[in-house]
Amino acid sequence: MKPNNVASVEGRKAGYIRMRRVLVSGAALVCAVLGAIPANTQSAVGTKPISAQVNDSSPLAREVHHQLLTLPFYSVFDNIGFSLEGNKVTLYGQVLRWSLKKNAEAEIRSIEGVDVVVNRIEVLPTLASDDELRRSIYRSIFEDSTLARYAVQAVPSIHIIVKNGEVALEGTVGSVGDKNLATRRTTAVANIRSIKNNLVVQTKAGGGE
Numbered sequence: 001m002k003p004n005n006v007a008s009v010e011g012r013k014a015g016y017i018r019m020r021r022v023l024v025s026g027a028a029l030v031c032a033v034l035g036a037i038p039a040n041t042q043s044a045v046g047t048k049p050i051s052a053q054v055n056d057s058s059p060l061a062r063e064v065h066h067q068l069l070t071l072p073f074y075s076v077f078d079n080i081g082f083s084l085e086g087n088k089v090t091l092y093g094q095v096l097r098w099s100l101k102k103n104a105e106a107e108i109r110s111i112e113g114v115d116v117v118v119n120r121i122e123v124l125p126t127l128a129s130d131d132e133l134r135r136s137i138y139r140s141i142f143e144d145s146t147l148a149r150y151a152v153q154a155v156p157s158i159h160i161i162v163k164n165g166e167v168a169l170e171g172t173v174g175s176v177g178d179k180n181l182a183t184r185r186t187t188a189v190a191n192i193r194s195i196k197n198n199l200v201v202q203t204k205a206g207g208g209e
Contacts, residue, residue: 060113064089067107073100077134079159079170080104080121087115093170094122094161130162133192137167140185147181158182158199165193172202 061084068080078100080093089108095101105119124130137160142151150156150173159170167186173179179199186195 058084060084060087060111063111064108064114067111068104071100071104071107073097073103074155076138076156076159077161079161079168082108087113088118089114089116090118090120092120094124094163096124098123124161124163127164129165129191133162133165133167133189134160136189137162137186137192140189141182144181144185147178147185150178165191166196167192167194168196168198170198172200174202176201 064082064084068082071080074080075096078093078095080091080095080100082092083090091104091108095104101119101121101123104121105117108114108117141147141158141160142156147158150158157171158173161168161170169182169186173182179197179201182199183195183197186192186197
């Protein structure tokens with residue numbers, strides 16, 4: 001049997017090792033959210049309300065929506081939507097990785113009842129300047145005390161799409177005020193060529209905004 005002082009030292013060492021693993025995992029997650037990891041590195045899995053207009057309540061539409069919601073490697077800097085015409089599904093939006101575009105199509109093709117998939121998802125160009133804008137806009141929006149609540153989800157419902165310095169805000173917010181505030185916070189970031197706010201205001205049942 002080991003002396004108590006030796007066992008205590010080894011216990012503390014094991015605790016330090018566990019703590020370091022937790023800290024490293026947390027740092028990796030932050031990098032994934034900010035888009036600061038290399039393209040060939042896996043990022044965190046997240047789900048979000050797909051910014052698609054799902055007016056069709058059919059079982060097929062619900063299943064397509066569900067599959068898109070659960071796609072791995074879907075981040076705050078991606079945006080995927082779909083339209084449904086009979087048994088034909090058209091995918092659209094913008095993503096950072098080719099793999100996400102391919103995975104989205106593969107998942108939808110695997111759904112029983114889907115006969116045709118048209119994949120119009122755009123893969124965004126890889127530019128260091130766009131990556132910097134993504135990080136800056138993310139901080140500007142989600143460090144705001146009013147908008148910070150949107151960042152507590154696995155993937156925030158406000159999505160930041162950047163292409164060649166042009167920015168589009170996609171997704172959903174709870175009020176017109178939050179939508180306008182997101183625009184102001186984005187405008188505060190330097191080196192943006194243009195801004196489009198496509199955020200949809202989700203109205204509560206029984207009331208409107």
